[in-house]
Amino acid sequence: MNIGDKVRLLRAKEQGVVSRFLPGNMIEIEIEDGFRIPVMRSELVPVSPLESERLLKTSNFAPQKTVAPSAPAILSNQGIYLAFVPVNDREYTLHLINNTDWEFPYVLGEESAGASGGIQFTGIHSGLLKPKSQQKMNDLYAHAKFEEWPTFVVQGLWFRAGKSSLRAPLVKRFKARATTFFKNKTTVPVLSQPGFLTQLDAETNDQPQASAPNSNRAAQPQPKRISAEDLKAEMFKPNSDVADISVERPSSVVDLHIDALLPNGTGGRTPGDLLKLQLDTFEKMLESAIANGMSDITFIHGVGSGALRTELHKRLGQHPNVKFFEDAQKQKFGYGATKVTIK
Known part of the structure; x- marks a missing residue:
């Protein structure tokens, strides 16, 4: 179900x-x-x-009732999924599932780091998904290269013939995380086959998430960060001789440009030092937002070479308290900002 x-x-x-x-x-x-x-x-x-x-x-147990033509239809408004269906014990096929009662014109592609350090978009498929239908993609994704899987991008519209409410376009990015992907298999809607799902149009994240099976690869070093749980514990600790730790609530929009972080100049810092300052500020503001119970926070990172954006997305994809992240409103920030939705 x-x-x-x-x-x-x-x-x-x-x-x-x-x-x-x-x-x-x-x-x-x-x-x-x-x-x-x-x-x-x-x-x-x-x-x-x-x-x-x-x-x-x-049915002969009760007289049939005539339904008035104006009676509202029961519509399924949610149910757009990316599904990874095992082909064997080494490879998975990607499917786009439409389990709603709406037609869904879509574009699906991949984002990955380009040779010059920027973000490269590769289109995979486009088309129209009818209600309660699915589209199988041609690419096979190898389990052995899970860490190299790209960020999947889905853009879609909603259509129903006749009168219906206007719905905002769907634009979602999904990066498979090794700590949350393979925990439980489930039955894929429409296909009725076992697979791994992520729902793209959910109001809340009710999907079971998962950890990857054991592998022989060496563990990758994780960015050092302050635990949001530790910050919360300190905030609610009873008064004692030790002063309570106060976590300031950050702004809902954080500008990571160097001229915003260092308004008086860089002071001779190297490019590596400046990047470290941007990443440290990002980590601190994200953990503070989580500790203060914020639902979302937006980071302005600019376009540039795409190196900072790539590193932020990598860390967000590994963070256990991040529900999902996406490009912020282009009308307001252009292409240089990322909105983070917190669990």
Whole structure:
């Protein structure tokens, strides 16, 4: 059972669409009148279009009701996934899944570091996904080269014939993280095959995340950072002879340009020293935002050669408290800023 699937209640007449997974084996469904209700998973069964049609034709337990033409349809508005389906024990095939009731025109590509240090975009596929459909991509991704997998970029629009609400375009980036990717397999919607999923249009991140299987590769050195949990523990520690640690709430937008960090000049610092200052400021502001319970923070890094942006995205992709990151509003920041959404 996945977000976007149509279900019915075992002990009631209501039908609806799965909108969210809740703690305690509960599922939130959206019923015909637009209300969302929590229901135990054991009280729900999936409904296929064929089953629904047969039930209407064969039911003799109650008189059939005529549905007014103006009755609102139950729409599945969420359910766009990237799915990695194992071909064997060494390779995976990438699929784009549309488990909604909307048509989804899309562009899918990869971002990776270019030879000159900048970001290189490579288009993989474009097309139109019909409701409850999927598109298999041609590329195979090797498990042995997991750390080299690119950042996947999905851009899409929403379309339904006739009257419907206007929805904002979907633009999402996904970088597979070794600490969160392979923990649990699940059944891929539409395909009904086992695989690894990430949902691109989720309001909240309810997907099970995972750690990669053991490998013989040497552990890569991780950036040294202050733990957000340690900062929170210090903030709530009872008063004692030792002064409490105060973590200042950072601005929602942090400018990492050198002239903003060093308004009085660089003082003869080397390029390596300046890059270290930018990265240290980024780490400090990110951890402070997490410790203060902020939902998001934006870093202005500029375009330049792309080296700073690449390093920030690498660290964000490895951070356990980062839900996802994406380009900030281009109308406001151009192409030189990244918005980070915090778990």
